[in-house]
Amino acid sequence: GENVEQHPSTLSVQEGDSAVIKCTYSDSASNYFPWYKQELGKRPQLIIDIRSNVGEKKDQRIAVTLNKTAKHFSLHITETQPEDSAVYFCAASMEDTGFQKLVFGTGTRLLVSP
């Protein structure tokens, strides 16, 4: 089955710096890669996702890149703000006939210091 590894487990940056979180996956059939943000005591919330037919996707300060050959994808947050502090999870899934079975990484705790 699919296995997703995520690094680093913790990341501390100064406000305004960029943050990069990396994930690798094992199943070359996976074609859907979402990123979820989870604040303390809250639900995971989707912040961005990418499908394997594109290599990069941006949404304001957030971007995700995908390298299918190497089977890794990354989350980039620019101009970080204290409210970006949270745990970020990557996930991978093969969407077969629309079914989506997400396998999550172990999470990255991001701390943005003012």
Add this chain to the structure above:
Amino acid sequence: DAGVIQSPRHEVTEMGQEVTLRCKPISGHNSLFWYRQTMMRGLELLIYFNNNVPIDDSGMPEDRFSAKMPNASFSTLKIQPSEPRDSAVYFCASRLQGSNQPQHFGDGTRLSIL
């Protein structure tokens, strides 16, 4: 849209007791997922349903765990008998299968088994 609704938000009970967690998916969504989140194991998929039918229950840890979806607007996850190692946050998520929509998570149930 009320989002995915889970109840109870918190549950504290003694080992050996039966525990029932409840979930109401977003109206119109036809896929429903149950996840367990712990520090040790992260976010794990337990079971998911499509059109009220269980599709994959390979993540259900033991026979003590069971899940049902009697109709499109309600699902339960039951643990009987409960054990201290079942303590975790249990999330329910839903999505519209066949679309490009992501999974939307509920606020979770924090379960403590004493």
